[in-house]
Amino acid sequence: MDIFYNRGIYVVSDRVKFVVDPTGSVGDVDFVLVTHGHSDHVSRQMYRHTVVATRETFSALAVKFGGMPPRRVEVAPGRVLELDGVQIAVFEAGHILGSVMYLVEVDGVQTLFTGDFNTVGSILTEAAEPVGKVDVLVMEATYGDPAYRFPNRAEVYNQLLEVTERVSREGGVAIAAYPLGKAQEVTKLLGARAGVHKSIARYNSALGISSGGGDGVLIVPSVRHAPAGYFKIEVSGWHAVGGAGNGVYGIPLSDHSDYGGLLEFALESSPKLVYTVYGFAERLAGGLRKMGIRAYRIPPPLFI
Numbered sequence: 001m002d003i004f005y006n007r008g009i010y011v012v013s014d015r016v017k018f019v020v021d022p023t024g025s026v027g028d029v030d031f032v033l034v035t036h037g038h039s040d041h042v043s044r045q046m047y048r049h050t051v052v053a054t055r056e057t058f059s060a061l062a063v064k065f066g067g068m069p070p071r072r073v074e075v076a077p078g079r080v081l082e083l084d085g086v087q088i089a090v091f092e093a094g095h096i097l098g099s100v101m102y103l104v105e106v107d108g109v110q111t112l113f114t115g116d117f118n119t120v121g122s123i124l125t126e127a128a129e130p131v132g133k134v135d136v137l138v139m140e141a142t143y144g145d146p147a148y149r150f151p152n153r154a155e156v157y158n159q160l161l162e163v164t165e166r167v168s169r170e171g172g173v174a175i176a177a178y179p180l181g182k183a184q185e186v187t188k189l190l191g192a193r194a195g196v197h198k199s200i201a202r203y204n205s206a207l208g209i210s211s212g213g214g215d216g217v218l219i220v221p222s223v224r225h226a227p228a229g230y231f232k233i234e235v236s237g238w239h240a241v242g243g244a245g246n247g248v249y250g251i252p253l254s255d256h257s258d259y260g261g262l263l264e265f266a267l268e269s270s271p272k273l274v275y276t277v278y279g280f281a282e283r284l285a286g287g288l289r290k291m292g293i294r295a296y297r298i299p300p301p302l303f304i
């Protein structure tokens, strides 16, 4: 079995070939596994193949691409299925609504693909939990740098509520949150107090999150969409290492695991091999090697 990254995580064996989270054109594969609907994990070209994803991810894809893949296999956390003779178990990833991890057995090797994951639960998602011992762990490294330590989530929620409440007495408040994921969390947190930008309303309604009417508080896809004169807040894990600047108030709300969460998850999976992907892939692999785990940034294909 060979695993490599080529705008998607490819797994190739004599018996089966599949890709996890392709972002470009998809080669000759038996099926596509999609962990969640963020743009850096999906592509329109995967629609030519059988796509495995959760109901929420298919709904998000319909918003993003104007329709669902014609050949769909709908899954949910806790389910186990067999596709082309390969066993696939599905687990909660805790990243955004409908995000999952896949444990796949190929040639007797158990490989866990985490996609983006969060080991801390939120008001919308359960926490991702280690699934037990695996042979190979292919894990994300978005915040795979020791600088990223996220504060307690309840405290972050309180900070957002408190700042919004205080500032909205003086004037309008715009909260910038990524339209798929963070925006649903902030919508749920603020309830009827906040209105939402139309790009967010589309995802909210596809995912069954009711948007409030808003009274001077608006959730926007980015600070560029803040109405003139509004106080700007941005929620992002990147703000864990310093303020946003440029008149933007940064709040460190992340839908990924922090560095400690990533290390702990890898340790508890007792893998024989770890491949890191996305973000600080090199740095996280180095950190894991220091802990005695065989870890490398996921390799490119041997032959292109």
Ligand SMILES: [Zn+2]
Pocket (backbone or CB within 6 Å): 036, 038, 095, 116
């Ligand atoms: Zn993501």
